[in-house]
Amino acid sequence: MRALYHYDEIGLLVASERTVAGHRRYTERDLRRLYRVRALRGLGLSLEEVAAVLAGAADDPESLRDLLAEQLRRLDQHAERIGVLRQRIGDLLRQTGDPYGPDPDRLMATLEVMSVFETYFTEEQRGRLTERRDALGPEGVEAARREWAGLVEEGLRHLAGGIPADDPRARDLVRRWDALAGRFHPEGPAGAETAAAARRMWRDNSAEIGANLPWPAERMSGLVAYLEQARRAG
CATH class of the missing domain: 1.10.1660.10 (Multidrug-efflux Transporter Regulator; Chain: A; Domain 2)
Structure with a gap:
């Protein structure tokens, strides 16, 4: 009524x-x-x-046809967003260990990182990153995670040993770091844009992101700055 x-x-x-x-x-x-x-x-x-x-x-039946076509396009976009959300929530539950009772602090920390991620990448860029991750597959992603952990440890040793950012060893580290990250970025200019956005995200939010990592946040923040110096050094 x-x-x-x-x-x-x-x-x-x-x-x-x-x-x-x-x-x-x-x-x-x-x-x-x-x-x-x-x-x-x-x-x-x-x-x-x-x-x-x-x-x-x-x-004007053609106007109805155009309107319905536009509505279908909107629904397709909405369905795509729903698919992305489904994947994110599934990933979140797996990351928190127990899908029936994830730790609230860890859950919120992960959600905060997701929010940061959405701030630095456009919807189109996030879609391209998801496509690259899907192309790598679970085994490829896990192998990259292990390799990245090794690079983090190596970088932290460089910092502890006082190796300058313009040292050949530091430049080699950042080269391998960027090459590993490149597996997750699209090719060409689009990949350069997402890579730059990722570096900005790391630089601006290293403490928040580092809180979800097994290394102290302050050491990760120092590593991010060190890598940026090595990158500028050549």
């Missing part, structure tokens, strides 16, 4: 007749229009779009 009142208020479905007491009386024609409103709403169209369809569908 509330919907009928609202449709009447906005002029989408106005009762054709009134009783002596002033109550609305809907005719068979009104009911057919109501069914069309409900059908179009069921397709996800807004009230404004429904009104446009009902006002012009009889004279």
